[in-house]
Amino acid sequence: MSENFDVKLDNKSHLPEYSYIDNTWMGRYEPAYRRFLDDPERFWSEIAHELDWIKPWDKVLEWNHPYAKWFTGAKLNITCNCLDRHVLGDRRNKVALIWRAENDLEERVMTYRQLHTQVMRFANALKNLGVKKGDKVCLYMPFVPEHVVAILGCARIGAVHTIVYGGFGADALNSRIRDSKAKIVITADVSYRRGKAIMLKSIVDEAITNAPSVEKVIVLRRSNLNVELIQEKEVDFYEIMEQAENYCEPEEMDSEDPLFILYTSGTTGTPKGVVHTCGGYMVGTYYTTKYVFDMRDTDVHWCTADPGWITGHSYIVYGPLATGATVLISETVPDYPDPGIWWKIIEDIGVTIFYTAPTSIRMFMKYGEEWAKKYNLDSLRVLGSVGEPLNPEAFEWYYRNIGKSKCPIIDTWWQTETGMHMIATLVGEKMKPGFAGKPIPGIIADVVDKDGNPVEPGIGGILVIKTPWPSMMRTIHNNDERYRQYWSGAGGYYTAGDLAVKDEEGYIMIIGRADDVIIVAGHNIGTAEVESALVAQEPVAEAAVIGKPDVLKGQSIKAFVTLRVGYEPGEQLKNDLIYNVRMSLGPIAMPSEIEFVDTLPKTRSGKIMRRVLKAKEMGLDPGDISTLDE
Numbered sequence: 001m002s003e004n005f006d007v008k009l010d011n012k013s014h015l016p017e018y019s020y021i022d023n024t025w026m027g028r029y030e031p032a033y034r035r036f037l038d039d040p041e042r043f044w045s046e047i048a049h050e051l052d053w054i055k056p057w058d059k060v061l062e063w064n065h066p067y068a069k070w071f072t073g074a075k076l077n078i079t080c081n082c083l084d085r086h087v088l089g090d091r092r093n094k095v096a097l098i099w100r101a102e103n104d105l106e107e108r109v110m111t112y113r114q115l116h117t118q119v120m121r122f123a124n125a126l127k128n129l130g131v132k133k134g135d136k137v138c139l140y141m142p143f144v145p146e147h148v149v150a151i152l153g154c155a156r157i158g159a160v161h162t163i164v165y166g167g168f169g170a171d172a173l174n175s176r177i178r179d180s181k182a183k184i185v186i187t188a189d190v191s192y193r194r195g196k197a198i199m200l201k202s203i204v205d206e207a208i209t210n211a212p213s214v215e216k217v218i219v220l221r222r223s224n225l226n227v228e229l230i231q232e233k234e235v236d237f238y239e240i241m242e243q244a245e246n247y248c249e250p251e252e253m254d255s256e257d258p259l260f261i262l263y264t265s266g267t268t269g270t271p272k273g274v275v276h277t278c279g280g281y282m283v284g285t286y287y288t289t290k291y292v293f294d295m296r297d298t299d300v301h302w303c304t305a306d307p308g309w310i311t312g313h314s315y316i317v318y319g320p321l322a323t324g325a326t327v328l329i330s331e332t333v334p335d336y337p338d339p340g341i342w343w344k345i346i347e348d349i350g351v352t353i354f355y356t357a358p359t360s361i362r363m364f365m366k367y368g369e370e371w372a373k374k375y376n377l378d379s380l381r382v383l384g385s386v387g388e389p390l391n392p393e394a395f396e397w398y399y400r401n402i403g404k405s406k407c408p409i410i411d412t413w414w415q416t417e418t419g420m421h422m423i424a425t426l427v428g429e430k431m432k433p434g435f436a437g438k439p440i441p442g443i444i445a446d447v448v449d450k451d452g453n454p455v456e457p458g459i460g461g462i463l464v465i466k467t468p469w470p471s472m473m474r475t476i477h478n479n480d481e482r483y484r485q486y487w488s489g490a491g492g493y494y495t496a497g498d499l500a501v502k503d504e505e506g507y508i509m510i511i512g513r514a515d516d517v518i519i520v521a522g523h524n525i526g527t528a529e530v531e532s533a534l535v536a537q538e539p540v541a542e543a544a545v546i547g548k549p550d551v552l553k554g555q556s557i558k559a560f561v562t563l564r565v566g567y568e569p570g571e572q573l574k575n576d577l578i579y580n581v582r583m584s585l586g587p588i589a590m591p592s593e594i595e596f597v598d599t600l601p602k603t604r605s606g607k608i609m610r611r612v613l614k615a616k617e618m619g620l621d622p623g624d625i626s627t628l629d630e
Ligand code: WTA
Pocket: 264, 309, 310, 311, 385, 386, 387, 388, 389, 390, 411, 412, 413, 414, 415, 416, 417, 436, 496, 497, 498, 510, 512, 513, 519, 522, 523, 524
């Protein structure tokens, strides 16, 4: 897609009756934004002062394009803000976590005091295994309370966690373990999805066969399957906890020490290990949880993501716990045991803030509003959306059927790389279906041409962030060159890889990705990873993968494949290729369609032109094809 194009703007807007709009933490959008512009460093330092630091900072920001250091010289431990601060204050016996099992038959509740103790014990258990500050620990776990304990346990001792979503397959897990050089892998015997058990441990067994960095595997045995553990290498989650001390001194972390690495799909080769650091990430996620969601002490927060994605890191774990919220966590999917399950949970628990993805909302639309009508959703007061554009039809459905036309819909645009919300419609501000909203106070975003000049409202362009923010990624693990590329296009601003358009009032609509990342049901899938999983199979000579619009998933994956001599196209081969991608990368990266072709369109330098395939597939003009090799 070229960066300049016209977009039809629909100016339908909503203003909900919302009684406390002037009463949010920082007040209305305009004055808060002006306060930020007047003195950005003061703005961020006032927020940071609400949190506990072992030692305060010397400077709020050191900016040496494209490298930022935030709260330099400060010392902290993020778990002190997520746990100790509440336990020592007046939230000791407040519920921190409520967990619902996938089959909805089991519930577990943990107070801040209990979570604190579990985290410290687990942290000590890691220490007993020889884990030290800076060591990498890979988590490949089902979404159970122990997952949160393991995350915070790492942070307590300064181990860098790298979480891999439990839906990924062995090869995807292997490449992430190898890139991060993880010393420990934490997993479980099984995770459950739609009533089926997924044998996580056996996927780990396969993934670590050629990953020499791994010294120990910690296994949470949650079912009664009595999974055998290999002596020396494998240890039981609760056994090592039982042997550990109750109290664990928080490791003193520098503001700029890494907190975690999270892999996100890239356009080329291996996935990118996005590195986030302690101080800035803590401030950014605390601030946005509190302000963007209007989080209050009485709120029950439910973000339906998985901890394996950035949304889970920032808005299940770190942000909400830093604010001292009660956090609902659940292993459930939207339609199992039936499509009313999420509404039932909201009614049971009394969820007040609900944060989900457009793909789930579209799935609910398909099943019809009767499911939601069966339950009392009066407790809800704020609804959020993330992951891909919330199309106006889905917005309307969500607004009427779930929010009963009284809850604001907070669309939030951000990325693994940004760590926190960047563009959003804040509680109490005018909502425009189809638009994510405006840059939040603290963020300067714009839509520009390839030289970085702002484009007129109504004209599409490149979405950029112009100035640094506390929770920005600091580098790409093992690939700083790739990090610098984010800040090297469009006039040296941070380019997000998204195309967008602005309207007269400054609201930003996200059009889609400018690169080869496909967003399937809210999950970023890199074309490169799927293509290599195809090419790794004997019959395949070459493969090119594109995203196709899909009513439910937003996009689905279509692969074009050329075969080696001696192989014939056929249904069986198609199924085999799809099955093997599923085994290697996991169900989320599985193509839903394969087309056998004789050749793939390429540039003269041999790069596959996915854009040409995509245009042809959709009956569109392929645009500039001057570089296409005849
Ligand atoms: C897309 C998820 C439109 C976008 C937090 C971005 C969105 C990518 C929105 C990052 C939104 C995320 N509206 N598009 N509200 N939120 N995206 O790293 O293309 O998994 O660049 O982070 O998702 O995906 P990631």
